[in-house]
Amino acid sequence: xxxxxxxxxxxxxxxxxGIRNLxxxxxxxxxxxxxxxxxxxxxxxxxxxxxxxxxLEKVDVDGDHQEFSCSGTPVDCVKLAVNxxxxxxxxxxxxxxxxxxxxxxxxxxxxxMSAAIEGxxxxxxxxxxxLLDYSLDADFVSAKSYIQSIVRNVLAHGLPKGxxxxxxxxxVKTKQIKGVKVCRQADANWVEEFDHRKDPRGKxxxxxxxxxxxxxxxxxxxxxxxxxxxISVVPVQFDFTAYPMIExxxxxxxDA
Amino acid sequence: xxxxxxxxxxxxxxxxxGIRNLxxxxxxxxxxxxxxxxxxxxxxxxxxxxxxxxxLEKVDVDGDHQEFSCSGTPVDCVKLAVNxxxxxxxxxxxxxxxxxxxxxxxxxxxxxMSAAIEGxxxxxxxxxxxLLDYSLDADFVSAKSYIQSIVRNVLAHGLPKGxxxxxxxxxVKTKQIKGVKVCRQADANWVEEFDHRKDPRGKxxxxxxxxxxxxxxxxxxxxxxxxxxxISVVPVQFDFTAYPMIExxxxxxxDA
Numbered sequence: 001x002x003x004x005x006x007x008x009x010x011x012x013x014x015x016x017x018g019i020r021n022l023x024x025x026x027x028x029x030x031x032x033x034x035x036x037x038x039x040x041x042x043x044x045x046x047x048x049x050x051x052x053x054x055x056l057e058k059v060d061v062d063g064d065h066q067e068f069s070c071s072g073t074p075v076d077c078v079k080l081a082v083n084x085x086x087x088x089x090x091x092x093x094x095x096x097x098x099x100x101x102x103x104x105x106x107x108x109x110x111x112x113m114s115a116a117i118e119g120x121x122x123x124x125x126x127x128x129x130x131l132l133d134y135s136l137d138a139d140f141v142s143a144k145s146y147i148q149s150i151v152r153n154v155l156a157h158g159l160p161k162g163x164x165x166x167x168x169x170x171x172v173k174t175k176q177i178k179g180v181k182v183c184r185q186a187d188a189n190w191v192e193e194f195d196h197r198k199d200p201r202g203k204x205x206x207x208x209x210x211x212x213x214x215x216x217x218x219x220x221x222x223x224x225x226x227x228x229x230x231i232s233v234v235p236v237q238f239d240f241t242a243y244p245m246i247e248x249x250x251x252x253x254x255d256a
Numbered sequence: 257x258x259x260x261x262x263x264x265x266x267x268x269x270x271x272x273x274g275i276r277n278l279x280x281x282x283x284x285x286x287x288x289x290x291x292x293x294x295x296x297x298x299x300x301x302x303x304x305x306x307x308x309x310x311x312l313e314k315v316d317v318d319g320d321h322q323e324f325s326c327s328g329t330p331v332d333c334v335k336l337a338v339n340x341x342x343x344x345x346x347x348x349x350x351x352x353x354x355x356x357x358x359x360x361x362x363x364x365x366x367x368x369m370s371a372a373i374e375g376x377x378x379x380x381x382x383x384x385x386x387l388l389d390y391s392l393d394a395d396f397v398s399a400k401s402y403i404q405s406i407v408r409n410v411l412a413h414g415l416p417k418g419x420x421x422x423x424x425x426x427x428v429k430t431k432q433i434k435g436v437k438v439c440r441q442a443d444a445n446w447v448e449e450f451d452h453r454k455d456p457r458g459k460x461x462x463x464x465x466x467x468x469x470x471x472x473x474x475x476x477x478x479x480x481x482x483x484x485x486x487i488s489v490v491p492v493q494f495d496f497t498a499y500p501m502i503e504x505x506x507x508x509x510x511d512a
Binding site: 253 | 296298299300301302303304305306307309310311312328331332335336338339340361363364365370373377378401402404405406409413415416418419421422433435436438439440441443445448449450452453459460461462463464487489490491492493494495496497498499500501502505506508509510511512
């Protein structure tokens, strides 16, 4: 029987507990290859490395599968994995498990999800997993059977061209998880609150921080699902075109 | 008469010819404030800086308007500009003029467009401008009157919540520009071709390079418009949900 080839990456770095757990879960399903950043790359969005060269190092972490650490972003990891490690498309790409939520608007900042979107761009069925717990000793195991079920579904059904899945998991015990809910990205944003400080030389600097602000309470959204202890699954695409605006713009007068 | 406040940023860095030209064009329309990266930030996507503090330096470049260089990404620049420089939303945000195309799938990698999208997320009418010429001595002036017309249109009409514009400009003389065409993002992708080298110590490294591959020839796309000497205007939104996939996914069996 053909065992699926599973490419694993993340944005918290190759030694993060989230990816170590995901590797263990995926080894029960297929042949695992890991290509992940050599350091944390949170908040990198869909960044690629074009002004520096990339390094790829074979590493020996746990088990007999292949693992490589990469000096680049999560998107770089996917590109290098497909072109220089696998020399083919994997059967599925899984990214994560992220330490912290990538629900709603977080998808746009997320390195975890950018890796999954890059996979979709390259025609690979891809899934990003995130747990709503930032701590290093977060409990990733409670959602193990759901994570495996979602991956098996994607292997069985495939995903349409240009689609991937954004899966977020509430930080609760297995028994409290009510199941999987398919939803859409909630309308929300971050309200910035810069932490303004002075360095020892008296010069200003700023830490980016913020408060998550949710603009709706529809039960069709990922935020609602997570608040109600469901695992949220949002199908994601990368056509940024605002179609309803096209006809309106055609009425504008752009004469120079 | 109220002069509009125009926030300007880019991803090529505050001294790039593209932004210097844009500043000159915008000073004929309103009161300009510049907050732009202190170095090139191409390919940064929607990256934000969360593991390092941010620096913001007042700089004196050309003219009596305010300019600040920022150590962060284009998205950081927008957030800092609104919160710590303007202390209000500008009337319009313009990003660019980028040295090189941000048409089609390039929108997802583009720091220029991520700044415009961040503006849209914060409710600011925002536009990203890009010229299809990477060279330092590119001719930005040929499109001047079109760029000003597009900004004046956005100031007059506004943009719907969550929308911004992705404007790409063919690298031709004014007389050859056929006008402005409203379009959608073309279906395309980059095929990676890593340049594999060895450093002086014999260790491997890789440069990310690639070939742009267009999957369609519809005259409704930005690629068609640009190939035919039109300025392409694509309205952009940031809901990544793949709506047609939601109902299909609801039929999957996610039992754990």
